[in-house]
Amino acid sequence: MLNTYHAISAALASTALMFAYALSPYPIVAGIIFSFGIIWQYGRLRRWNACLEAMFVLHIIAGAVGAKLGLSTGLTVLGVFGALSAWDLSHFAQRMHDSGKVMGRTKLVRQHFQRLTLTLVIGVASVFIAMGIPLKLNLWIVIGLGLIAVWGLGQVSVYLKGD
Helix, strand or coil, X not given: CHHHHHHHXXXXXXXXXXXXXXXXXXXXXXXXXXXXXXXXXXXXXXXXXXXHHHXXXXXXXXXXXXXXXXXXXXXXXXXXXXXXXXXXXXHHHHHHHHHCCCCCHHHHHHHHHHHHHHHHHHHHHHHHHHHCCCCCCCHXXXXXXXXXXXXXXXXXXXXXXXX
16 A cells, blocks of 8 residues: 555656646656656665655756746646655655564554645645745745744654654
8 A cells, every 4th residue: 555655646746747847838858757757666666765865856856947937836736745745655665664564554554644644735735825925035034934944844853753
Protein backbone atom coordinates (compact mmCIF):
# COMPACT_ATOMS: atom_id res chain seq x y z
CA MET A 1 0.00 0.00 0.00
CA LEU A 2 2.79 2.42 0.92
CA ASN A 3 4.68 1.80 -2.33
CA THR A 4 1.48 2.21 -4.34
CA TYR A 5 0.76 5.64 -2.86
CA HIS A 6 4.38 6.63 -3.31
CA ALA A 7 4.18 5.67 -7.00
CA ILE A 8 0.89 7.54 -7.41
CA SER A 9 2.27 10.68 -5.74
CA ALA A 10 5.39 10.70 -7.91
CA ALA A 11 3.31 10.12 -11.05
CA LEU A 12 0.91 12.89 -10.02
CA ALA A 13 3.78 15.33 -9.52
CA SER A 14 5.28 14.58 -12.91
CA THR A 15 1.97 14.49 -14.77
CA ALA A 16 0.67 17.77 -13.32
CA LEU A 17 3.88 19.63 -14.07
CA MET A 18 4.12 18.01 -17.49
CA PHE A 19 0.63 19.25 -18.42
CA ALA A 20 1.35 22.71 -16.98
CA TYR A 21 4.34 23.05 -19.29
CA ALA A 22 2.65 21.30 -22.24
CA LEU A 23 -0.12 23.91 -22.18
CA SER A 24 2.38 26.76 -22.05
CA PRO A 25 4.77 28.34 -24.56
CA TYR A 26 7.42 25.89 -23.25
CA PRO A 27 6.19 22.45 -24.37
CA ILE A 28 9.71 21.03 -24.70
CA VAL A 29 10.01 21.22 -20.91
CA ALA A 30 7.02 18.85 -20.66
CA GLY A 31 9.12 16.13 -22.30
CA ILE A 32 11.96 16.74 -19.87
CA ILE A 33 9.57 16.49 -16.92
CA PHE A 34 8.13 13.29 -18.39
CA SER A 35 11.65 11.82 -18.38
CA PHE A 36 12.10 12.98 -14.78
CA GLY A 37 8.93 11.07 -13.91
CA ILE A 38 10.23 7.89 -15.55
CA ILE A 39 13.56 8.24 -13.73
CA TRP A 40 11.72 8.84 -10.44
CA GLN A 41 9.68 5.65 -10.82
CA TYR A 42 12.74 3.62 -11.80
CA GLY A 43 14.71 5.02 -8.85
CA ARG A 44 11.79 4.24 -6.55
CA LEU A 45 11.74 0.61 -7.67
CA ARG A 46 15.52 0.32 -7.23
CA ARG A 47 15.48 2.19 -3.87
CA TRP A 48 18.01 4.72 -5.12
CA ASN A 49 17.63 7.37 -2.43
CA ALA A 50 19.94 9.87 -4.13
CA CYS A 51 17.86 9.58 -7.31
CA LEU A 52 14.64 10.15 -5.36
CA GLU A 53 16.10 13.23 -3.68
CA ALA A 54 17.31 14.62 -7.00
CA MET A 55 13.93 14.07 -8.69
CA PHE A 56 12.18 15.75 -5.77
CA VAL A 57 14.42 18.81 -6.05
CA LEU A 58 14.02 18.96 -9.84
CA HIS A 59 10.23 18.78 -9.55
CA ILE A 60 10.18 21.54 -6.93
CA ILE A 61 12.38 23.70 -9.16
CA ALA A 62 10.11 22.98 -12.14
CA GLY A 63 7.09 23.98 -10.06
CA ALA A 64 8.73 27.17 -8.82
CA VAL A 65 9.85 28.17 -12.32
CA GLY A 66 6.39 27.33 -13.64
CA ALA A 67 4.80 29.55 -11.01
CA LYS A 68 7.20 32.36 -11.89
CA LEU A 69 6.38 31.95 -15.59
CA GLY A 70 2.66 32.19 -14.82
CA LEU A 71 1.74 28.62 -15.74
CA SER A 72 -1.48 27.06 -14.49
CA THR A 73 -1.59 27.62 -10.75
CA GLY A 74 -3.66 24.52 -10.08
CA LEU A 75 -1.31 22.26 -12.02
CA THR A 76 1.87 23.70 -10.52
CA VAL A 77 0.46 23.48 -6.98
CA LEU A 78 -0.68 19.92 -7.65
CA GLY A 79 2.77 19.05 -9.02
CA VAL A 80 4.62 20.54 -6.06
CA PHE A 81 2.35 18.93 -3.47
CA GLY A 82 2.56 15.61 -5.32
CA ALA A 83 6.35 15.86 -5.17
CA LEU A 84 6.23 16.70 -1.46
CA SER A 85 3.95 13.75 -0.82
CA ALA A 86 6.18 11.37 -2.81
CA TRP A 87 9.27 12.66 -0.99
CA ASP A 88 7.63 12.16 2.40
CA LEU A 89 6.41 8.68 1.52
CA SER A 90 9.85 7.66 0.21
CA HIS A 91 11.45 8.67 3.50
CA PHE A 92 8.73 6.95 5.51
CA ALA A 93 9.06 3.77 3.43
CA GLN A 94 12.84 3.84 3.91
CA ARG A 95 12.47 4.21 7.69
CA MET A 96 9.98 1.34 7.75
CA HIS A 97 12.33 -0.81 5.65
CA ASP A 98 15.33 0.01 7.84
CA SER A 99 13.37 -0.80 11.01
CA GLY A 100 12.74 -4.38 9.94
CA LYS A 101 9.72 -5.95 11.61
CA VAL A 102 7.47 -3.25 13.04
CA MET A 103 4.71 -4.06 15.51
CA GLY A 104 1.44 -2.41 14.52
CA ARG A 105 2.73 -1.58 11.05
CA THR A 106 -0.73 -1.14 9.57
CA LYS A 107 -1.76 1.29 12.29
CA LEU A 108 1.50 3.22 11.96
CA VAL A 109 1.10 3.53 8.19
CA ARG A 110 -2.54 4.60 8.57
CA GLN A 111 -1.56 7.28 11.12
CA HIS A 112 1.17 8.55 8.82
CA PHE A 113 -1.29 8.78 5.92
CA GLN A 114 -3.74 10.69 8.10
CA ARG A 115 -1.07 13.22 9.14
CA LEU A 116 0.20 13.54 5.58
CA THR A 117 -3.31 14.05 4.21
CA LEU A 118 -4.07 16.71 6.82
CA THR A 119 -0.79 18.48 6.04
CA LEU A 120 -1.44 18.42 2.30
CA VAL A 121 -5.03 19.65 2.63
CA ILE A 122 -3.99 22.52 4.91
CA GLY A 123 -1.07 23.35 2.59
CA VAL A 124 -3.16 23.43 -0.57
CA ALA A 125 -5.90 25.43 1.15
CA SER A 126 -3.29 27.89 2.44
CA VAL A 127 -1.87 28.38 -1.05
CA PHE A 128 -5.25 29.14 -2.57
CA ILE A 129 -6.28 31.40 0.31
CA ALA A 130 -2.97 33.26 0.08
CA MET A 131 -3.43 33.74 -3.66
CA GLY A 132 -6.58 35.72 -2.97
CA ILE A 133 -4.95 38.05 -0.46
CA PRO A 134 -2.86 40.85 -1.93
CA LEU A 135 0.20 41.48 0.25
CA LYS A 136 3.06 43.90 -0.11
CA LEU A 137 5.98 42.80 2.02
CA ASN A 138 9.51 44.09 2.06
CA LEU A 139 12.53 41.79 2.17
CA TRP A 140 13.07 42.02 5.94
CA ILE A 141 9.50 41.01 6.73
CA VAL A 142 9.80 38.01 4.37
CA ILE A 143 13.10 36.98 5.99
CA GLY A 144 11.57 37.35 9.46
CA LEU A 145 8.51 35.30 8.53
CA GLY A 146 10.78 32.66 6.98
CA LEU A 147 12.82 32.40 10.18
CA ILE A 148 9.65 32.09 12.24
CA ALA A 149 8.39 29.35 9.91
CA VAL A 150 11.69 27.43 10.17
CA TRP A 151 11.66 27.75 13.96
CA GLY A 152 8.02 26.58 14.08
CA LEU A 153 8.73 23.56 11.89
CA GLY A 154 11.66 22.69 14.15
CA GLN A 155 9.37 22.85 17.18
CA VAL A 156 6.80 20.63 15.49
CA SER A 157 9.55 18.14 14.59
CA VAL A 158 10.75 18.03 18.21
CA TYR A 159 7.18 17.57 19.44
CA LEU A 160 6.46 14.74 16.99
CA LYS A 161 9.69 12.95 17.94
CA GLY A 162 8.61 13.15 21.57
CA ASP A 163 11.82 14.82 22.81
